[in-house]
Amino acid sequence: MRQITVTEHLLLHQKKSPAATGTFTHLLNDLILAAKLINRSVNKAGLLDILGGTGEMNVQGEAVQKLDDYANRALIHRMERSGALCALASEENADFIPVPQKFTRGDYILIFDPLDGSSNIDVNINVGTIFSILRRKSPSDQDVSYDDILQPGVEQVAAGYFLYGPSTMLVYTTGLGVHGFTLDPTVGEFLLSHPNMRIKERGKYYSINEGNHHYWDESTQKAVGYFKGKDNGLGAPYSLRYVGSLVADFHRTLLYGGIFMYPMDYKQPDKPRGKLRLMCEASPLAFVAEQAGGAASDGRRRILEIEPQALHERVPLFIGSKEDVASAIGYYR
Ligand code: AHG
Ligand code: MN
Ligand code: MN
Numbered sequence: 474m475r476q477i478t479v480t481e482h483l484l485l486h487q488k489k490s491p492a493a494t495g496t497f498t499h500l501l502n503d504l505i506l507a508a509k510l511i512n513r514s515v516n517k518a519g520l521l522d523i524l525g526g527t528g529e530m531n532v533q534g535e536a537v538q539k540l541d542d543y544a545n546r547a548l549i550h551r552m553e554r555s556g557a558l559c560a561l562a563s564e565e566n567a568d569f570i571p572v573p574q575k576f577t578r579g580d581y582i583l584i585f586d587p588l589d590g591s592s593n594i595d596v597n598i599n600v601g602t603i604f605s606i607l608r609r610k611s612p613s614d615q616d617v618s619y620d621d622i623l624q625p626g627v628e629q630v631a632a633g634y635f636l637y638g639p640s641t642m643l644v645y646t647t648g649l650g651v652h653g654f655t656l657d658p659t660v661g662e663f664l665l666s667h668p669n670m671r672i673k674e675r676g677k678y679y680s681i682n683e684g685n686h687h688y689w690d691e692s693t694q695k696a697v698g699y700f701k702g703k704d705n706g707l708g709a710p711y712s713l714r715y716v717g718s719l720v721a722d723f724h725r726t727l728l729y730g731g732i733f734m735y736p737m738d739y740k741q742p743d744k745p746r747g748k749l750r751l752m753c754e755a756s757p758l759a760f761v762a763e764q765a766g767g768a769a770s771d772g773r774r775r776i777l778e779i780e781p782q783a784l785h786e787r788v789p790l791f792i793g794s795k796e797d798v799a800s801a802i803g804y805y806r
Contacts, residue, residue: 476662476664476665477665478662478663478664479501479502479505479654479665480502482652482654483497483498483501483647486647486649496556496557496579496581497581497606497630497631497647499555499556499557500552500557500579500581500583501631501645503551503552503554503555503557504552504555504583504604505643505663506551507547507548507551507552507602508602508635508641509656509661510547510551511540511543511544511547511548511587511588511602511635511637512637512641512656514543514544515540515594515600515637516637518540518594518597519597522539523539523540523543524540524594524595525539526538526539527539527541527542529542531564531565532565532566532567533750533785537565538588538591538594538595540588540591540594541565541587541588541591542565544587544588544602545563545565545587545588548563548585548587548602549561549563549570553570553572553573555579556576556577556578556579557579557580558572558578558579558582558583559571559578559579559580559581559582559613559617559621560572560582560583560609560617560621560622561582561583561584561585562582562583562584562585562622562752562753563584563585563586563587564587564750564753564754564785565587567785568784569582569617569619569784571616578613580608580609580613581606581607581609582606582607582608582609582617582621582622583604583605583606584604584605584606584752584753584757585602585603585604585605585753586602586604586750586754587602588600588601588602589601589602589603589634589718589719589720589754590716590717590718590719590720592717593716593717593718598716598717598718598721599636599716599718599720600637600718600720601634601635601636601719601720601721601724602634602637603634603719603720603753603754603758604753604757605626605629605631605753605756605760606629606630606631607621607622607624607628607629607630608628608630609621622752622784623752623780623781623782623783623784624781625756625777625778625780625781626755626757626759626760626776626778626779627777627778629757629760629777630647630648631646631647632645632646632756632757632758632760632761633645633646633757633761634720634723634757634758634761636720636721636724638721640655640656641655641656641658642654642663642666642667643656643663644670644724644761645761646760646761646764646765648760648764649764650669650670650764650765651727651761651764651765652665652667652668653665653666653667653668653670654666654667670727670728670765671765671766672726672727672730672762672765672766672793672795673730673794674730674766674794675707675794675796675797676711676726676729676730676731676793676794676797677709677711677712677730677731678711678712678713678714678725678726678729678730678731678732679697679700679712679713679714679731679734679797680713680714680722680726680731680732680733680734681697681713681715681734681735681736682717682735683697683715685736685738685740688738688739688740689736689738689739690736690737690739692772692804692805693734693737693738693804695804696734696736696801696802696803696804696805697734699800699801699804700732700797700801711731714731719733719735719749719754719758723758723761723762723792726767726793726794727761727762727765727767727793730793730794730797731793731797732791732792732793732794732797732798733790733791733793734790734791734792734801735747735748735749735789735790736772736789736791737772737789746786746787746788746789747771747787747789747790750785750786750787750788751776751779751786751787752781752784752785752786754790755769755771755788755790755792756776756777756779758792759775759776759777759792760777762792762793763777766795767792767793767794767795767798768792768794768798769792769798770791770792770798770801770802771788771789771790771791772789772791772802772805773802773805776788776792
């Protein structure tokens with residue numbers, strides 16, 4: 474296959490995509506550099522003092538893994554110097570981070586989950602980085618406020634993820650389809666490997682943490698029962714696949730079709746909204762899913778239309794093949 478880099482691919486889109494400005498290309502290339510640093514640490518995690526926890530708890534009330542912390546610092550350090558951003562917001566930081574005055578600033582905002590799938594780091598299972606790029610709404614000479622940050626997913630300029638695994642991939646969209654790149658470690662470049670990714674209308678896999686069964690409401694138990702039932706009118710029960718890293722479970726769903734579900738549950742009474750974060754997990758992956766012909770819902774609303782009320786707002790997530798998502802959310806009407 475001809476070797477097409479991300480920069481070349483963006484130039485090919487130059488004419489059609491408002492996102493593919495020179496500044497945006499620079500932003501994406503800085504994001505790629507940060508991801509290569511994270512990828513290097515993920516690949517050598519067992520050889521570095523980077524496994525295990527830091528002993529701290531993050532704003533989510535979750536134990537911070539050393540690699541979470543490393544990935545977060547690597548992204549903040551690299552991206553605040555990109556010259557393209559006015560603010561960053563990380564899953565690991567309580568508030569958004571305005572780009573310091575001493576750095577050149579731009580009009581883009583980066584929202585990210587620096588390391589997704591933290592519980593899988595120490596057991597050498599795929600982890601990833603999820604990113605969402607917005608444009609500020611306020612004039613460049615003003616301070617960034619939460620009005621610039623808390624925008625619905627339809628306002629995203631671009632979104633995607635890095636998947637660190639047997640091969641390291643970048644999958645992203647700027648609103649002109651979904652494109653996958655694979656890192657060639659011998660040259661250190663992400664090269665186009667999956668142009669114009671499309672998700673099947675319906676798949677054969679459902680993906681959910683069945684261990685939460687007794688904490689689901691009746692609608693969820695019926696929806697899950699549909700996919701694994703013999704009388705689902707789909708010929709055969711779906712197979713269950715669940716990695717426990719959202720990026721890995723989503724990537725498989727994108728390639729093979731089917732549905733990933735993380736419904737709300739009553740496991741932690743103070744968190745009945747579901748576990749996944751709207752702004753740095755659900756919304757960017759919803760943009761990718763829809764651009765590939767799929768769908769993403771919280772059970773009642775299209776993920777991309779949800780107006781965020783808080784930076785770390787959590788939502789239930791049903792994402793994947795359009796017909797499978799429609800079947801699932803039919804149980805919540
Ligand atoms: P993170 O590591 O960024 O906190 O995300 C973990 C998330 C997501 O990757 C995955 O889908 C989900 O947690 C798994 O949750 P359970 O272990 O409750 O199934
Ligand atoms: Mn995550
Ligand atoms: Mn994370």
